Amino acid sequence: MDVLSVVGARPQFVKAAAVSQQLRGEHDERLVHTGQHYDTELSAVFFDELALPEPEFHLGVGSDSHARQTAAMMTELERIIDDESPDVVLVYGDTNSTLAGALVAAKSSPLLAHVEAGLRSHDWSMPEEVNRRLTDHCSDLLFTPGPHAKATLEQEGITDGVFVTGDVMYDTLLQIRDRLHTHGTEESDVPDEYVLATVHRAKNTDNQDRLESIIDAFEHLDTPVVFPAHPRTVAALREYGLWERTAAATHVIEPVNYGRFITLVEGATCVATDSGGVQKEAFYLDTPCVTLRETTEWIETVDAGWNVLVGADTDQIVDAVRAAADPPAKPDLYGSGNAATRIVRHLEQQVES
Numbered sequence: 149m150d151v152l153s154v155v156g157a158r159p160q161f162v163k164a165a166a167v168s169q170q171l172r173g174e175h176d177e178r179l180v181h182t183g184q185h186y187d188t189e190l191s192a193v194f195f196d197e198l199a200l201p202e203p204e205f206h207l208g209v210g211s212d213s214h215a216r217q218t219a220a221m222m223t224e225l226e227r228i229i230d231d232e233s234p235d236v237v238l239v240y241g242d243t244n245s246t247l248a249g250a251l252v253a254a255k256s257s258p259l260l261a262h263v264e265a266g267l268r269s270h271d272w273s274m275p276e277e278v279n280r281r282l283t284d285h286c287s288d289l290l291f292t293p294g295p296h297a298k299a300t301l302e303q304e305g306i307t308d309g310v311f312v313t314g315d316v317m318y319d320t321l322l323q324i325r326d327r328l329h330t331h332g333t334e335e336s337d338v339p340d341e342y343v344l345a346t347v348h349r350a351k352n353t354d355n356q357d358r359l360e361s362i363i364d365a366f367e368h369l370d371t372p373v374v375f376p377a378h379p380r381t382v383a384a385l386r387e388y389g390l391w392e393r394t395a396a397a398t399h400v401i402e403p404v405n406y407g408r409f410i411t412l413v414e415g416a417t418c419v420a421t422d423s424g425g426v427q428k429e430a431f432y433l434d435t436p437c438v439t440l441r442e443t444t445e446w447i448e449t450v451d452a453g454w455n456v457l458v459g460a461d462t463d464q465i466v467d468a469v470r471a472a473a474d475p476p477a478k479p480d481l482y483g484s485g486n487a488a489t490r491i492v493r494h495l496e497q498q499v500e501s
Contacts, residue, residue: 149175149499152234152258154225156184156209156245159317159425162406163240163263165198166319166488172201175492180228182221182245183208197405198320214244214275221248226256234258235499236289242267242280242424242445254286259498263316263491265290266297267424267445273351276424280445289498291491293482296448309498313490314483317425321432322485324407325414338399339372343469344416344435345398348378352422352440356388358460362440363390365465366397371417373398376409418472420465427455428482436472438465448481 151171155164164179171177181203195202207224209217225248229237237253239246240263253260265284269277284290284306292298293315301310345366352358363385366373375398377385385391394400404412410429413419419430422440427449430437437455449455453476458464 149236149496150232150234151175151177151236151238151495152180152229152232153177153238153240154180154182154245154249155203155240156182156221157241157243160240160243160245161195161198161200162320162425163316165200166316166323167238167263167491168201169199170488170492175496177201178204178232178234180205180207180225180249182225182248183210184217184221184243184245197407198324218244218248221245222252225249225252229253229256229258236261236495238263238495239283240264242276242283244275244279246283247279250283250286259288260286261289261291261491261495262287263291264293265310266292266299266301268300269441269443269445271441271443274349274443276445289494291487291494293487294448311490311494313494314485314487315428316487316491317428318432318482319485319488321410321429324410325433328407328411338374338401338412338415341417342372342374342399342415343369344412344419344421345373345375346378346419346421346423346426347375347381347440349422349441350380352460353378353381353384355460359384359388360390361460361462362465363394363397364462365420365469367393368462368466369469371469373420374412374416375400376403376412377401378403418469420469431455431478431481434478436475438468438472440465452476452479452481454478 205228209220236259238261239249262283271277289309291311291313295312298310298312377400385394413429413435414433416435418436420438424445427437427446431449431454439457442459456468458468
């Protein structure tokens with residue numbers, strides 16, 4: 149079986165690491181890195197740390213508007229798919245890289261498979277919502293992290309080629325956590341007790357009022373805030389004149405590699421984030437989460453009482469973080485860490501049939 153896997157952003161590297169490990173034992177996988185994330189800490193370091201194979205193709209697209217970035221990816225991906233003639237094009241999640249791969253594959257001969265299908269925030273202002281919906285509706289094979297996502301697809305009329313596999317991100321996290329616990333971790337200069345914060349979505353970073361409200365909340369928290377600052381967030385804070393307040397209110401650190409980040413999530417009393425992937429990582433590592441958005445695609449974590457949606461409201465953020473110390477019993481929502489094996493098995497069955 150010949151598989152062409154398309155990745156381009158941090159969460160996709162984490163997901164692809166698990167699937168590539170299962171694929172490359174018996175099948176031919178070629179990896180395309182679109183270059184959507186081009187900062188070293190957000191890209192190359194993840195390949196090294198996760199033992200993700202070096203990409204056979206690196207498009208080097210970089211940052212641009214959504215339309216120009218997606219179009220540049222599609223132009224290159226069309227050439228690669230025509231030349232390589234894979235049996236399957238495999239895409240992950242909901243980025244512009246995902247949509248570019250999906251649109252090209254849907255108009256060519258390979259099967260299109262979408263890992264992490266069926267997620268919905270129902271917020272059309274999020275580019276990710278547009279990407280994931282369009283990708284689902286043109287995919288041949290849809291691998292969902294849980295039954296809720298499968299039910300969502302059924303409501304939209306998608307019933308063929310849908311498989312509940314669990315979450316591949318959980319596969320990778322378990323492997324990394326076991327390795328960290330076995331070999332130990334680097335010494336950290338973070339406080340013994342802290343809230344871990346990540347802020348990177350354009351809805352928060354491109355809106356001065358929202359970003360200032362989030363920093364206001366960090367200033368009012370009793371627990372120190374450790375803040376791995378995304379480059380785009382740092383630029384916005386400086387532009388709005390909020391950088392000095394942020395540096396005084398939080399423990400700002402540089403972006404960190406995946407293993408160090410997982411250690412920070414596991415050690416935190418609470419996570420405050422606008423990232424979809426971090427919401428899940430917090431859930432898996434038994435750390436309560438406060439989400440700096442009004443919606444989430446991981447609604448099951450909210451229903452389970454491990455995640456609270458607060459938007460950018462200062463008071464709600466402060467209250468939710470303070471209340472996060474006593475979460476309820478945690479249900480099993482996204483499988484047991486063997487999602488990648490299941491995905492490869494379904495791919496084999498579909499290609500051979």
